[in-house]
Amino acid sequence: MNRFLNLLPQKAFAIAAATTLAFQAFSQMAILPQASPAASVTQTVGITEISVDYSRPSVNGRAIWGELVPYGLTNLGWTGEDQAAPWRAGANENTVVTFEHDAMVEGKAIPAGSYGLHLIIEKSGDVTAIFSKDYEAWGSYFYDPARDALRVNVKSQEREHLEQLTYSFSDVTKTGAVLSLDWEKKSIPIRIKVDTDAIVLASLKQQMRNAHGFRYQNIMDAANYLLANDLELELALEWSEIAISRPWVGRKLPETYELKAKILDKLGRTSEAAAVRAQISSL
Numbered sequence: 001m002n003r004f005l006n007l008l009p010q011k012a013f014a015i016a017a018a019t020t021l022a023f024q025a026f027s028q029m030a031i032l033p034q035a036s037p038a039a040s041v042t043q044t045v046g047i048t049e050i051s052v053d054y055s056r057p058s059v060n061g062r063a064i065w066g067e068l069v070p071y072g073l074t075n076l077g078w079t080g081e082d083q084a085a086p087w088r089a090g091a092n093e094n095t096v097v098t099f100e101h102d103a104m105v106e107g108k109a110i111p112a113g114s115y116g117l118h119l120i121i122e123k124s125g126d127v128t129a130i131f132s133k134d135y136e137a138w139g140s141y142f143y144d145p146a147r148d149a150l151r152v153n154v155k156s157q158e159r160e161h162l163e164q165l166t167y168s169f170s171d172v173t174k175t176g177a178v179l180s181l182d183w184e185k186k187s188i189p190i191r192i193k194v195d196t197d198a199i200v201l202a203s204l205k206q207q208m209r210n211a212h213g214f215r216y217q218n219i220m221d222a223a224n225y226l227l228a229n230d231l232e233l234e235l236a237l238e239w240s241e242i243a244i245s246r247p248w249v250g251r252k253l254p255e256t257y258e259l260k261a262k263i264l265d266k267l268g269r270t271s272e273a274a275a276v277r278a279q280i281s282s283l
Contacts, residue, residue, distance in 0.1 A: 036091035036165075043169035045177050046196030047203065049100040052117075052167045052179065055091040059163050064184040071123045076141055086118040086130055088139040089181060090165060096135045097179075104193040105131065106152035115149055119181075119188065125156045127188050152190070159187040197229055208239065219243040220259055227263055237263045252283040 036057040043050050062068050073084035089095040094116035101112050106129075115131035118140055131150040132143065165183040176193040204222045212218045220243050226236035240260040244252075257280050264273035 034092065038092075039167075041167050041169065043172060043177055043179075045172060045192070045194050046174050047101075047200060048103065048194045048196070049098075050103070050169070050177070050179070050192060051098045052095065053098075054089070054095040054165075054167055055093070056164045056166065057091040057183075058165075059161075059184050065121060065186060066123060069121055071121055073120060076139075083143075085140040085143045086120045086128070089117045089119045092139070094132075094135050094137050094139070095167075097131065101194060101199050104195075105129075105150060106154060106191055107193075108150055108152055110150045113149075118143060121156070127154050127156050128152070129154055129188075129190055154188060154190055157187045157189065159185055161185055197231055200225060201231055216243040216246040216253075216256065219246075220256065223259055223263065227259070227266060230266070233263055233267050237267070254280045254283055257283070 034055065036055040038053070039056050040051060040053045042052075065071070069087050073086060075083050076085050077083075095118075096114050097117050098114040099110060099112050103110050103112070110131060114135045115133065116135040116137060118130040118132060120128040120130070129152050130148055133147045133149050134142070134144065137143070159182060161184060162182050165181065168180055168182065169177045170180060171178045175196050176191065179190045179192055181188040181190075204225065207213065208219065208222060219239050223236040223239040223243065226232055226239075237260065240256065240263055244256045244260065257276050261273040261276040264270070264276065
């Protein structure tokens with residue numbers, strides 16, 4: 001190998017060495033602090049995890065809206081063509097929003113998955129939020145509208161000054177939350193909904209077919225959820241009967257019978273419910 005290197009022209013060897021050193025230096029740059037540091041925020045809605053991974057630029061005395069972040073679409077001058085691009089909704093790589101389950105954004109359906117978030121900001125306060133299937137890109141430089149998964153229209157709001165761009169969740173309920181981008185004196189809220197009952201029901205049906213379905217406590221929890229939310233009561237009744245019949249419980253449990261009775265009451269079968277409760281005294 002050394003003999004081969006000695007045969008290389010001295011200039012070519014120097015170029016190769018310089019290239020190697022340059023590559024090593026470039027690789028090392030990745031560990032330097034970023035002017036817009038990475039951040040993330042996660043919120044569970046029902047049993048659905050929604051997360052945002054983004055970078056946080058600071059105002060630093062700059063004019064933001066209409067200046068640093070242009071109104072409307074802008075040509076970033078990267079592709080050499082007339083490229084009408086939205087704002088990256090943050091800094092550095094794409095701002096990425098991930099939905100664990102199917103969701104609704106401002107009343108429009110979006111499948112579970114990860115999406116690059118882009119925004120078109122208008123001076124009027126109108127904002128178009130774009131969820132792109134290309135979520136691993138750098139900013140909006142390679143934005144392609146053909147890869148849009150969803151576009152929704154929202155309204156920005158005025159707020160007190162906030163130095164660093166921040167994403168947060170508010171108004172969290174069992175079925176929804178508001179995801180907000182806040183920066184400088186502007187807040188951009190995006191409303192998200194999930195069909196928690198349908199998601200939980202599908203999850204429970206799956207769990208009752210695996211190891212979780214062998215414990216009567218889990219079966220009771222599942223049946224109780226259906227009862228409390230008025231979901232598939234006949235299935236809840238079936239699960240309550242399984243909880244009663246588990247042979248390794250070792251003894252009859254009043255709570256399993258009471259659960260069955262409550263489900264029968266909800267189904268309007270009150271005489272059957274009374275008969276089940278009558279069995280409790282003899283346990």
